[in-house]
Amino acid sequence: MNYSLKITKIFILSLLVTAYQNSLCAFQKEPDVELKARYDSLNEDFNRYFFSSTPSLSAEEFGLSFISEADRLMKDVDKHERPDLYFSVKDIVYYYYTFQKDTIMSFTVLNEMIRESKELGLPRVEVNTLNKKGVEYMVLDAHDSALSNFNKAVYLARQNGFEELLGYTYNSMAIVYQKMFDFQGAMRKFHQALIYLSPKKNLGMVAVVHGNLGGIHSYLQNGDSVIYYADKLQALNKQLNSDRHTSEALGLFMAGSYLIKNYKQALAYADSVAGMIENGRYTGALYNAKYYLSKTMFELGDRDAAYALAKEAVDLVHANGYTRGEIQYVRWLIELDKHFGEYEIALNRSELLAGVLDSLNSLRSEQRLQLLLINNELENRDKDITALNTHLRIDEQRIYYQNLLIVLGGLFSVLLFTAFFVFYRRRVTLQRVLAKEAQSRLLLSQLEPHFVFNAMASIQYYLLEGNNVNLALGYLQKFSRLIRKVLESTRSNLISLQDELDTLNFYLEVHQQRLNHSFTFYFEVDLEDDDYSLLIPPMFVQPFIENAIEYGVKGSGKNEIIVGFCQEGDMLIVTIDDNGPGLGNSHVKSKDHRSQATQITLERIDVLKKLHKREASFSVVNRQDNEGVVTGVRVQLKLPIFNNPI
Structure with a gap:
């Protein structure tokens, strides 16, 4: 098993067990004595089987007995009156399938819990379950799906003030970014x-x-930052008294000392790490210690010792399947081979390193395939736009010929004219509805090329200027997720508010990374009954957010964008606030672009009014403080809420 994956699984397992133990204390009401006793018995059976060195039953016998008893208990528990007991039983069933490595059933139980928690109005249960689902995807290296579930958990946790769950969720998201080699994203989420x-x-x-955080800075060779986080970890470990954290802190001190060229101090920390390992207290940091000790000995002039230590480090990481560490250590060993004049050995190691790198090339190939799929989707969109234009022209011709037939019919007979006129009005009304519907889809599609080309330009800029393949691939993966969300949104006349929030969040994250995090953004959502499934027209908000980024907050300074969603009856009020220079200070180009976004939105609102007989409007004004100084721009959109799909 890959070493990094093994560590991730151990970490996730500890989180799952902790969450499971917490769920046992979650009863808000005292359940019936009999039901509580049955639950305790189920819990004891679970612990006896999975945490006993000699279980008394076979896996098949225990599974049949355990699942049958759990099903009977859930049927006897009223989930409306005893939701905590009901979901605790669901939790223990989920953990059973997780420990049995039955991924399909684990997801089945989690999806049931999400659906039932929504029906019962239990957001804390829903957030916890979304986190568990994200962790399951994280173990499977399905990074997009993991981040999608974590983002949903963040929305719900923010809305309900579950701060401790936000901390857990952001930590899990950081691990996903770390596995994707997006260290900047990982550090942001850890903070x-x-x-x-x-x-x-x-x-x-x-x-x-x-x-x-210390490990990330060690990989990035930021010595001062490594020592900073080692100090933090050592201070925290005074209360925890953990061998693991002690060894980890010593390893960070050793790496940091080497990176700031304090080699004597690095040797002292290496002796401390070796002492712990010799006592058998913790061996996880052995290969990393040997790597930095090798580099330290090289700098101090003992080249033979450096070579021996480097070879031991390579052997250890290879045995543990730690690919990233193996690449790093083999490169160092190749440098030592060259130093000793062993060029043939260096060549052989280079060929071995090429084989290790092949395991990473599959990820890059997958990213290239995603880009090809995006291009294919864009070509299909162009074809759709052409087809919609043709459809509009055909509708206009039909209306023209229908008018001509009415005029000719009126020459023959007033009665025939009257009858035909009634038929005409009905037919024309139907054709106009169809034409307006096609026009609405066309205008929505016309928003996408401008939006996509801006995003593609962002990727080009990032690839050319960033000069970092791993970060570029991570950015490309974000862009592919964003494109898929946009394409899914524009296939329907109406989408859920949750889907709109997901799309806007991905869109802002892409631009935020492109602009080196020169701005922050927040979502403020205030809905009746916390109903994120309400339906709204898609992609109304995006053009104004794009204006806020490009002409409001783009540049230096503490810039921010706040997007608010507030429900007033059957209307959704959306506000987009930025702290940019305001409308009066915009350049001519930005005015033209803002007017283009305004014109497109006006056309879509007109189609919405004519097609569905619903009101919609928007306004764009400067924000001012008490002294009349412009502090940015506010856009307010009033969109109709639909209860049923159209």
């Missing part, structure tokens, strides 16, 4: 996790986050 994690309640998790 967000620290905002919401309390050292009093989540000391162990806080220590893990600091250790992960």
